[in-house]
Amino acid sequence: MPEAQRRLFDSHCHIIDHRFPIVANQGYAPPTFPLEANLAQARPLGVKAGAIVSGSFQANDQTYLMDVLPRLGAG
Template sequence: MASRVPLFDAPFHVIDSRFPLFENNGFIPEVFTVAQYRDRTAGLPVVGGAVVSGSVQRFDQSFLLDALTQLGRGFVGVTQVAHDLPDKEIITLAERRVRGVRFKPAPRRIRRSRAPSTATTVCDVGICSGWRGL
């Protein structure tokens, strides 16, 4: 009998309509809850994974924290944060198993504005939490 290799499932999205969802270019993906994820992976030796915030969730953290609580200790989160998110909130997310940050490059017209650069934000978040930018 062959042993089963433990799996770390990454990345995947949880789309839960109990939490805010925002259209992205007119698109909102189909619901995919933690319960559906568990059904789909039943029978597989999944021991953990990385839940990634989608653009339809914007900067809402509630769905991610709920999903991590339901999924358990082997799972971590990758989220999106506003450039001005206070350090205290970043630390709180890190304490709740959020381990990375995802950035979507801004259109050129926004990059030329006075908003902090993605590189600056990645450095700030990394120093504060130990996260890595994706």
């Protein structure tokens, strides 16, 4: 199927934005992977929608998610 016709759903993606709290998990803090980086990788593959998953390094803080969701739209 040509890429232009793909309609993929990413069932598990992380947005890591160090403007929001990041808590090291067993000494590991992930590198930045903001929304823009995610979209730059996902769009060429035909990803049209997805599920953003919080990581343990985000603890119980959802401020990053509240920032991202309005920018993603309905998908």
